[in-house]
Amino acid sequence: MPLQTTVCERCDQSADNLVQTTDGQRICLACRDYCYLQCGTCSGWHHEEDRCANGCPCECGDCGYCDDAGTSFDGLVRPYDYRPRPVFHGTGPLFLGPEIEVEIGDGDPYRCAEIASNGLGKLGYLKHDDSLTCGFEMVTHPMSYDWALEHFPWDLLGRLRASGCITSEATGIHVHLSKAGFSSDAHKYRWMKFIYRNEPQVLRVARRHAPGWAAFRDEDRRAVKRYVKDNYYGDKYRAINTNNLHTFELRIFAGSLDPQVIKAAFAFSAASVEYTRTLDFAAVAAGGWTWPAFTDWLDDQPRYTPLAGQLEALACAC
Structure with a gap:
């Protein structure tokens, strides 16, 4: 306190x-x-x-892989609270910091962690996660959306699947969005309101409804103005975790090792911020916060093709 x-x-x-x-x-x-x-x-x-x-004790002390150095899988997987100084990739103002949770399934734990660690290289690192039975989360340093599409090691995902890694109902993809990437407090407000006002469509894009990990709550909808002004140090298991000083954490996405699905998650994260950047009062009054208005805008934004493709596949572009 x-x-x-x-x-x-x-x-x-x-x-x-x-x-x-x-x-x-x-x-x-x-x-x-x-x-x-x-x-x-x-x-x-x-x-x-x-x-x-x-x-x-170390948070992962009873997982079977913990050692005295505070890491697991022979030093490849860091404790959940590991947080190095961020290295930014690409051109802002908005940067994305994904966390991709992976279960090991029937693979060899050390081999899977080794593949993931080598594949990420200096771009990221692996961390222990209490929500996983036996697995890790892949965390990258902050990336601009365009840089991520071009430079994220997408082929790594297929190698992990081939090595026995899986995703499950327990795994998710969390995307941190830099608060400095928003143009103003009003922009942050518009973005959060857009996410909360379109819960059914957002959940379809996310491919899961996980109230235990990424809840949409009425009290959060009502508190958006307060969240914009002050960091809220409370429960992080919300659709938008506002606890962090420098980022909003969009926790909604289901886990996946499919490159197209993860690209779509990145695209929605970035596109939702850009769409609400210039959304003025007149546009809001004319229905700018609605999902059809967003998808109409998306039709003219080729940068976000991965999202448009997923919306079409989900029959959600309405």
Whole structure:
């Protein structure tokens, strides 16, 4: 819980609210989000290079692959709270940071992790995820949409399938969108309203309804204006997770190892932001927040062909 005090003990800057770490430091929220991690056991905060000072075990300690270094699969899969400094790829302002969850199925765990790690290279890394029985999530550094279409290692997905990796009802694709990619608070508001107002169509694009992992809630619809102004440090298991300081996390998509499906998820994430960028009051009054208005706009946007193709396949372009 934030503490009312004045000076951050890490950056020596004044702050309205400070957070106490597990080793007793008082730090500002900016420092916390930049280089501190939240323990999954006690919920305390500790520096990313240190273990929790409360003596909590590694989050993956009972998965069968954990070692003393805090990683799994012989060092290929990082703990869930691993968070390196981001490396940006492409040209903004909007950057996407996908998390693609994979179950190992009947494959060899180490071999599958090795294939994924080598395939991602410096673009990303693997992390443990508690929601998976035996698997990992592939996380990339931030990418612009166009850069991702051209440079993401799409052939990796087929190699993972051939090695025994699968997706299931427990797996999902989460796409982080950089808040700096929005033109204003009003733009953030329009985007979130568009997502919430079109829940049935968005769920069809996402290919799943997962209230346990990505819930659409009435209270979130009503609180959009507050989420735009302030980060909301609460339940992350919502359609749009607003907890992060620098990103919105769109958690809606079903897991997949199909390149076209993942491209469509990237395309919807980017297209929904661009569509709402210039949506003014007159356009909204004329039905601009509706799904047909969005798909009409999409018809003139060849950049987002992967999404248009999926909408057609789902018979959702209405």
